[in-house]
Amino acid sequence: MRILIKKILFTIAAVAMSPITLLYFIFNMVLKGDALLSGFSQFLCLIPGKLGVYLRAGFYRFTLTTCAPDAVISFLVLFSQRDTQIESGVYIGPQCNIGKCKIGQDTLLGSGVHIMSGKGQHNFSDLSKPIKDQGGSFEKITIGSGSWLGNGSLIMANVGNHCVVAAGAVVINDVEDYSIVAGNPAKVIKKLDE
Secondary structure: OHHHHHHHHHHHHHHHOHHHHHHHHHHHHHOOOHHHHHHHHHHHOOOOHHHHHHHHHHHHHHHOOEEOOOOEEOOOOEEOOOOOEEOOOOEEOOOOEEOOEEEOOOOEEOOOOEEOOOOOOOOOOOOOOOHHHOOOOOOOEEEOOOOEEOOOOEEOOOEOOOOEEOOOOEEOOOEOOOEEEEOOOOEEEEEOOO
16 A cells, blocks of 8 residues: 555656656757756755655656656755666665766665766866866766665765675775675675675
Protein backbone atom coordinates (compact mmCIF):
# COMPACT_ATOMS: atom_id res chain seq x y z
CA MET A 1 0.00 0.00 0.00
CA ARG A 2 2.84 2.37 0.90
CA ILE A 3 4.51 1.81 -2.49
CA LEU A 4 1.25 2.55 -4.29
CA ILE A 5 0.78 5.80 -2.33
CA LYS A 6 4.34 6.85 -3.18
CA LYS A 7 3.75 6.14 -6.88
CA ILE A 8 0.60 8.24 -6.79
CA LEU A 9 2.46 11.11 -5.07
CA PHE A 10 5.32 10.99 -7.59
CA THR A 11 2.76 11.08 -10.44
CA ILE A 12 0.95 14.05 -8.87
CA ALA A 13 4.31 15.81 -8.47
CA ALA A 14 5.17 15.24 -12.14
CA VAL A 15 1.82 16.76 -13.15
CA ALA A 16 2.31 19.68 -10.75
CA MET A 17 5.76 20.33 -12.20
CA SER A 18 4.57 20.14 -15.82
CA PRO A 19 4.37 23.96 -16.28
CA ILE A 20 7.98 24.35 -15.09
CA THR A 21 9.09 21.35 -17.16
CA LEU A 22 7.36 22.82 -20.22
CA LEU A 23 9.03 26.18 -19.58
CA TYR A 24 12.39 24.40 -19.40
CA PHE A 25 11.83 22.75 -22.81
CA ILE A 26 10.72 26.06 -24.36
CA PHE A 27 13.88 27.78 -23.09
CA ASN A 28 15.92 24.77 -24.22
CA MET A 29 14.98 25.46 -27.85
CA VAL A 30 16.82 28.79 -27.60
CA LEU A 31 19.38 28.35 -24.81
CA LYS A 32 20.94 24.98 -25.57
CA GLY A 33 23.39 23.50 -23.12
CA ASP A 34 23.86 22.53 -19.52
CA ALA A 35 23.68 26.09 -18.16
CA LEU A 36 19.89 26.03 -18.50
CA LEU A 37 19.56 22.83 -16.46
CA SER A 38 21.93 24.27 -13.88
CA GLY A 39 19.76 27.40 -13.54
CA PHE A 40 16.56 25.41 -13.07
CA SER A 41 18.40 23.15 -10.62
CA GLN A 42 19.44 26.17 -8.53
CA PHE A 43 15.81 27.25 -8.34
CA LEU A 44 14.33 23.83 -7.57
CA CYS A 45 16.93 22.90 -4.95
CA LEU A 46 15.46 25.53 -2.61
CA ILE A 47 12.10 23.80 -2.09
CA PRO A 48 12.31 22.24 1.40
CA GLY A 49 10.99 19.00 2.86
CA LYS A 50 9.20 16.05 1.29
CA LEU A 51 7.34 18.38 -1.04
CA GLY A 52 10.66 19.41 -2.57
CA VAL A 53 11.77 15.78 -2.93
CA TYR A 54 8.62 14.89 -4.88
CA LEU A 55 8.64 18.04 -7.03
CA ARG A 56 12.33 17.66 -7.97
CA ALA A 57 11.77 14.02 -8.96
CA GLY A 58 8.78 15.16 -11.02
CA PHE A 59 10.98 17.61 -12.93
CA TYR A 60 14.20 15.62 -13.32
CA ARG A 61 12.52 12.47 -14.61
CA PHE A 62 11.84 14.42 -17.83
CA THR A 63 14.92 16.66 -18.04
CA LEU A 64 17.86 14.39 -17.15
CA THR A 65 18.91 11.49 -19.39
CA THR A 66 17.28 9.15 -16.84
CA CYS A 67 15.78 9.78 -13.42
CA ALA A 68 13.73 7.12 -11.70
CA PRO A 69 10.48 8.52 -10.32
CA ASP A 70 11.31 7.19 -6.85
CA ALA A 71 14.72 8.88 -6.60
CA VAL A 72 15.15 11.03 -3.49
CA ILE A 73 16.86 14.29 -4.42
CA SER A 74 17.26 16.29 -1.23
CA PHE A 75 17.36 20.00 -0.38
CA LEU A 76 20.14 22.06 -2.04
CA VAL A 77 21.21 19.35 -4.52
CA LEU A 78 22.60 20.91 -7.70
CA PHE A 79 22.91 19.28 -11.13
CA SER A 80 25.33 20.74 -13.66
CA GLN A 81 25.04 18.29 -16.57
CA ARG A 82 21.93 17.03 -18.34
CA ASP A 83 23.65 13.75 -19.25
CA THR A 84 22.97 12.29 -15.81
CA GLN A 85 21.31 8.98 -15.03
CA ILE A 86 19.72 8.23 -11.66
CA GLU A 87 18.41 4.71 -11.19
CA SER A 88 15.64 3.43 -8.93
CA GLY A 89 16.03 3.64 -5.16
CA VAL A 90 18.81 6.27 -5.23
CA TYR A 91 19.08 8.66 -2.29
CA ILE A 92 21.03 11.91 -2.81
CA GLY A 93 21.62 13.75 0.46
CA PRO A 94 21.46 17.52 1.02
CA GLN A 95 24.00 19.88 -0.56
CA CYS A 96 25.39 17.49 -3.17
CA ASN A 97 26.78 18.70 -6.50
CA ILE A 98 26.19 16.22 -9.28
CA GLY A 99 28.02 16.36 -12.62
CA LYS A 100 27.86 14.06 -15.62
CA CYS A 101 27.32 10.60 -14.17
CA LYS A 102 25.32 7.43 -13.83
CA ILE A 103 24.24 6.51 -10.29
CA GLY A 104 23.25 2.87 -9.97
CA GLN A 105 20.21 1.39 -8.29
CA ASP A 106 19.87 1.64 -4.49
CA THR A 107 22.95 3.82 -4.05
CA LEU A 108 23.17 6.31 -1.18
CA LEU A 109 24.98 9.64 -1.29
CA GLY A 110 25.57 11.39 2.03
CA SER A 111 25.45 15.15 2.48
CA GLY A 112 27.85 17.33 0.51
CA VAL A 113 29.03 14.66 -1.94
CA HIS A 114 30.50 16.05 -5.16
CA ILE A 115 30.48 13.88 -8.27
CA MET A 116 32.63 15.71 -10.77
CA SER A 117 32.69 15.00 -14.48
CA GLY A 118 36.09 13.31 -14.37
CA LYS A 119 39.56 14.62 -13.62
CA GLY A 120 40.08 16.57 -16.83
CA GLN A 121 37.54 19.38 -16.52
CA HIS A 122 40.24 22.03 -16.50
CA ASN A 123 43.45 22.19 -18.49
CA PHE A 124 46.26 24.21 -16.97
CA SER A 125 49.36 23.45 -19.08
CA ASP A 126 49.50 26.78 -20.99
CA LEU A 127 50.98 29.32 -18.58
CA SER A 128 50.20 32.20 -20.98
CA LYS A 129 46.42 31.68 -20.61
CA PRO A 130 44.14 31.85 -17.59
CA ILE A 131 42.97 28.39 -16.51
CA LYS A 132 39.35 29.37 -17.17
CA ASP A 133 40.22 29.89 -20.87
CA GLN A 134 42.06 26.60 -21.39
CA GLY A 135 39.02 24.36 -21.63
CA GLY A 136 38.86 20.74 -20.57
CA SER A 137 36.94 17.55 -21.13
CA PHE A 138 33.99 16.03 -19.34
CA GLU A 139 33.82 12.31 -18.60
CA LYS A 140 30.74 10.41 -17.48
CA ILE A 141 31.41 8.90 -14.07
CA THR A 142 29.67 5.66 -13.06
CA ILE A 143 28.65 4.89 -9.49
CA GLY A 144 27.67 1.24 -9.16
CA SER A 145 24.53 -0.21 -7.63
CA GLY A 146 24.20 -0.63 -3.88
CA SER A 147 27.08 1.70 -3.03
CA TRP A 148 27.35 4.27 -0.28
CA LEU A 149 29.27 7.53 -0.67
CA GLY A 150 29.99 9.16 2.68
CA ASN A 151 29.50 12.83 3.55
CA GLY A 152 31.80 15.26 1.81
CA SER A 153 33.41 12.74 -0.52
CA LEU A 154 34.76 13.96 -3.86
CA ILE A 155 34.31 11.56 -6.76
CA MET A 156 36.37 12.00 -9.95
CA ALA A 157 36.52 8.34 -11.07
CA ASN A 158 34.23 5.34 -11.37
CA VAL A 159 33.03 3.55 -8.23
CA GLY A 160 32.01 -0.11 -8.53
CA ASN A 161 29.01 -2.00 -7.23
CA HIS A 162 28.49 -2.43 -3.48
CA CYS A 163 31.30 -0.08 -2.48
CA VAL A 164 31.69 2.18 0.53
CA VAL A 165 33.47 5.51 0.10
CA ALA A 166 34.42 6.97 3.47
CA ALA A 167 33.39 10.49 4.47
CA GLY A 168 35.79 13.05 3.05
CA ALA A 169 37.50 10.60 0.68
CA VAL A 170 38.84 11.89 -2.64
CA VAL A 171 38.38 9.27 -5.35
CA ILE A 172 40.76 9.90 -8.27
CA ASN A 173 41.17 6.29 -9.47
CA ASP A 174 38.51 3.72 -10.34
CA VAL A 175 37.25 1.67 -7.38
CA GLU A 176 36.61 -2.05 -7.89
CA ASP A 177 33.37 -3.75 -6.83
CA TYR A 178 33.00 -4.63 -3.12
CA SER A 179 35.69 -2.18 -1.94
CA ILE A 180 35.84 0.15 1.03
CA VAL A 181 38.00 3.19 0.27
CA ALA A 182 39.14 6.11 2.41
CA GLY A 183 41.66 8.93 2.36
CA ASN A 184 43.05 11.54 0.00
CA PRO A 185 43.67 10.09 -2.50
CA ALA A 186 41.28 7.27 -1.68
CA LYS A 187 42.84 3.85 -1.21
CA VAL A 188 41.25 0.45 -0.60
CA ILE A 189 41.24 -0.29 3.12
CA LYS A 190 39.11 -3.42 2.98
CA LYS A 191 37.32 -5.69 0.52
CA LEU A 192 33.75 -6.78 1.25
CA ASP A 193 32.83 -10.43 0.84
CA GLU A 194 30.68 -10.98 -2.23
